[in-house]
Amino acid sequence: xxxxxxxxxxxxxxxxxxxxxxxxxxxxxxxxxxxxxxxxxxxxxxxxxxxxxxxxxxxxxxxxxxxxxxxxxxxxxxxxxxxxxxxxxxxxxxxxxxxxxxxxxxxxxxxxxxxxxxxxxxxxxxxxxxxxxxxxxxxxxxxxxxxxxxxxxxxxxxxxxxxxxxxxxxxxxxxxxxxxxxxxxxxxxxxxxxxxxxxxxxxxxxxxxxxxxxxxxxxxxxxxxxxxxxxxxxxxxxxxxxxxxxx
Numbered sequence: 001x002x003x004x005x006x007x008x009x010x011x012x013x014x015x016x017x018x019x020x021x022x023x024x025x026x027x028x029x030x031x032x033x034x035x036x037x038x039x040x041x042x043x044x045x046x047x048x049x050x051x052x053x054x055x056x057x058x059x060x061x062x063x064x065x066x067x068x069x070x071x072x073x074x075x076x077x078x079x080x081x082x083x084x085x086x087x088x089x090x091x092x093x094x095x096x097x098x099x100x101x102x103x104x105x106x107x108x109x110x111x112x113x114x115x116x117x118x119x120x121x122x123x124x125x126x127x128x129x130x131x132x133x134x135x136x137x138x139x140x141x142x143x144x145x146x147x148x149x150x151x152x153x154x155x156x157x158x159x160x161x162x163x164x165x166x167x168x169x170x171x172x173x174x175x176x177x178x179x180x181x182x183x184x185x186x187x188x189x190x191x192x193x194x195x196x197x198x199x200x201x202x203x204x205x206x207x208x209x210x211x212x213x214x215x216x217x218x219x220x221x222x223x224x225x226x227x228x229x230x231x232x233x234x235x236x237x238x239x240x241x242x243x244x245x246x247x
Contacts, residue, residue, distance in 0.1 A: 076120070119226050
């Protein structure tokens with residue numbers, strides 16, 4: 001049985017040239033919406049040596065480009081072009097894919113155009129939420145992008161340390177117990193400005209699953225997907241970069 005809930009969560013959004021030291025916690029309702037999908041799945045043991053945070057306590061994503069057609073280990077990319085969304089290139093019509101890397105304002109960014117087709121992209125992780133609970137990322141809209149065109153996906157699993165085996169390196173998207181979907185964007189932000197969002201994952205998780213043993217909660221998936229609740233403009237672009245998990 002799957003239950004879907006819409007709730008708000010407080011978050012901080014600032015121009016990315018500022019680096020605050022306080023992370024948002026969902027103690028009050030904010031403007032952002034979070035979609036939570038709760039499902040029961042038969043789980044096996046799964047461990048990803050080297051897939052968690054580094055010795056400094058950080059896991060950095062989207063800091064450098066890689067092949068979207070042949071992603072590196074632990075990454076998963078699936079995108080499908082919309083045949084009706086054609087772009088004229090010279091004398092021929094071209095059907096572009098919705099994801100591509102761009103040099104945006106001097107930084108490497110993933111340009112997501114959900115109006116050009118559906119996509120899923122993410123990375124397996126093996127992070128104890130209590131050990132590395134802070135998530136931040138930078139985003140920017142163009143003039144036709146909308147809130148929720150792109151969603152950040154957080155997949156959690158409740159599993160104690162003794163249940164993980166080193167033989168299962170895993171591929172593709174991992175099974176999860178709970179998933180949080182965070183629509184990217186805010187009404188108060190002007191397009192063309194970089195914004196930085198911060199979330200306290202452990203506090204966020206406890207708000208919706210207060211009875212879970214926090215020592216057993218792991219973030220096993222961190223990804224982005226085209227939004228499910230609206231029809232995105234063909235010209236709309238959401239830029240994402242510098243996704244960081246830290247202590």
